[in-house]
Amino acid sequence: MGLVTDEVRARAEKYTGDELCREKTKVFLKEANMPNGLLPLKDIEEVGYDRETGVVWLKQKKSITHKFETIGKLVSYGTEVTAVVEVGKIKKLTGVKAKELLIWVTLSELVLEQPTSSGKINFRTPTGLSRTFPVSAFVVPEVEKPAMEKNNATTEVKEAVAVSDA
Template structure:
């Protein structure tokens, strides 16, 4: 579990919050502070996603979320997004990278996402890159339509 080791290393100087309400509040606050639309991470709004822990290391930009079980979110124009028990990565203004624990399924192909660029190539779009180098540019509004 490389993600668990990274979380352990980063947690020494991180802000850590526990409990579903606190985790949801702090994670959504983080997304807002870095201009990442909350609709990209709808796991925070899914009732079944019982968030257990949220951590953020301000000095490195590393964040993580732990939940009790894997969750999935079906989005009408996008496909299905899967969130593992541990989701982690780095965040900066309009960008998340080195993501782990997030997979996207479009048609019949499921690929792990490693980077999200908001406002690329225009302000109303988001670019999602997979670890395989495949990417999709989508309208941010497309992520609002869940099934």
């Protein structure tokens, strides 16, 4: 875990459970001004974030391959993804590969060139090769949770009053 030392783990915010980890991943991406669909992980077991150093780690049950449909690119996410996060930049990235032609290429850095939804994001490899894509290819529309219906809330309040009167 190169970046994730015992000291970093002790200082970091840590979360477990798939639903909470997915939510926290979106929060970290938003704080870094990165697109919310950049890490479409599944069955996440743990997420950690050390705000002091910017180190983030995500552990999932198994590796996944995701296709970003609008750009036609396959990206593989290992069981553990680590990085150092700054506003507009993810560096020292591990556990992520993109398919180029017939080979899988390790990604090491992602940099926003224009930090807007109509901007560009640059993906870099450890060898210095890079590709630029529109930020919009990595944005997932936010789905709002439906508000609780008034009837349900009223029923719950009446039931609570009835129990306390008994």
